[in-house]
Amino acid sequence: MPDLFRLDGKTALVTGGARGIGEAIVTALLDAGARVFIGDIDPVAGAATAQRLGTGFVAMDVTDSASVDAAVAQVVAEAGALDIAVNNAGIVANKPSEELSDADWRSVLSVNLDGVFYCCRAEGRHMLERGSGCIINTGSMSGHIANHPQPQSAYNAAKAGVIHLTKSLAGEWADRGVRVNSISPGYVGTELTKRGMSNETWRTAWLDSTPMGRVGEPHEIAPAVVFLASAASSFCTGTDLVVDGGYTVW
Numbered sequence: 001m002p003d004l005f006r007l008d009g010k011t012a013l014v015t016g017g018a019r020g021i022g023e024a025i026v027t028a029l030l031d032a033g034a035r036v037f038i039g040d041i042d043p044v045a046g047a048a049t050a051q052r053l054g055t056g057f058v059a060m061d062v063t064d065s066a067s068v069d070a071a072v073a074q075v076v077a078e079a080g081a082l083d084i085a086v087n088n089a090g091i092v093a094n095k096p097s098e099e100l101s102d103a104d105w106r107s108v109l110s111v112n113l114d115g116v117f118y119c120c121r122a123e124g125r126h127m128l129e130r131g132s133g134c135i136i137n138t139g140s141m142s143g144h145i146a147n148h149p150q151p152q153s154a155y156n157a158a159k160a161g162v163i164h165l166t167k168s169l170a171g172e173w174a175d176r177g178v179r180v181n182s183i184s185p186g187y188v189g190t191e192l193t194k195r196g197m198s199n200e201t202w203r204t205a206w207l208d209s210t211p212m213g214r215v216g217e218p219h220e221i222a223p224a225v226v227f228l229a230s231a232a233s234s235f236c237t238g239t240d241l242v243v244d245g246g247y248t249v250w
Ligand SMILES: NC(=O)c1ccc[n+]([C@@H]2O[C@H](COP(=O)([O-])OP(=O)(O)OC[C@H]3O[C@@H](n4cnc5c(N)ncnc54)[C@H](O)[C@@H]3O)[C@@H](O)[C@H]2O)c1
Pocket: 015, 016, 017, 018, 019, 020, 021, 022, 039, 040, 041, 042, 060, 061, 062, 063, 088, 089, 090, 091, 111, 115, 138, 139, 140, 141, 184, 185, 186, 187, 188, 189, 190, 191, 192, 193
């Protein structure tokens, strides 16, 4: 049974792997036996994390499809193939919607939704050619509910898009050996949530709205990705795995 979760001989790329949830995913995939490449827009943090964990690093900006194509090509050239792709890079913006500029909207959608599509497309082309592969996109509970009290309509819309894009690709590629799933974390302690956690009103609302009464740690999200990347989930595609301390229950 435990062997079902092993990833020996597999190569993975994790976008946004320099820190936070991405870094925990990189660590979990390494623990499961995979060879891992970190893909990140931050070359300093990305290279430092890669050196500390003993992985490869590829500088990439997920909002630029040429950069994404080049990163996937680099991993394939170095490792021979890409078996597992975790499209995890993401940003958040908290502004009332009536004050959101076109640029504000675009910046969130371009990383969180365009970026996931560009990655899936590049990874999918390679995987379809080989007839096998697993893609895991990082959605969010924000794709299921609208967070409160902070405004973040662009983020919520993008994450709902990620979950439905995942299902759409899963349907297209299921009969060609490529599985596409997503995870939807609740609040997790990372740079992304630091500002919110230091705001008394936001923190109180977040914890009161979470049945488990706490935020998660990045290492509590990562095993869900190992499951979706491994033979243990061989009959899962188009699945969104919610890991949120119960937030979406209420
Ligand atoms: N932290 C949470 O509470 C939470 C909850 C649900 C979902 N998520 C999602 O999890 C993912 C990881 O979030 P995190 O909390 O670890 O955030 P984080 O800010 O700690 O890490 C995000 C990483 O993405 C990288 N990145 C940003 N823009 C990029 C780009 N254009 N190209 C390549 N890399 C880029 C950053 O350099 C950073 O390393 C995101 O998709 C986020 O939306 C986070």
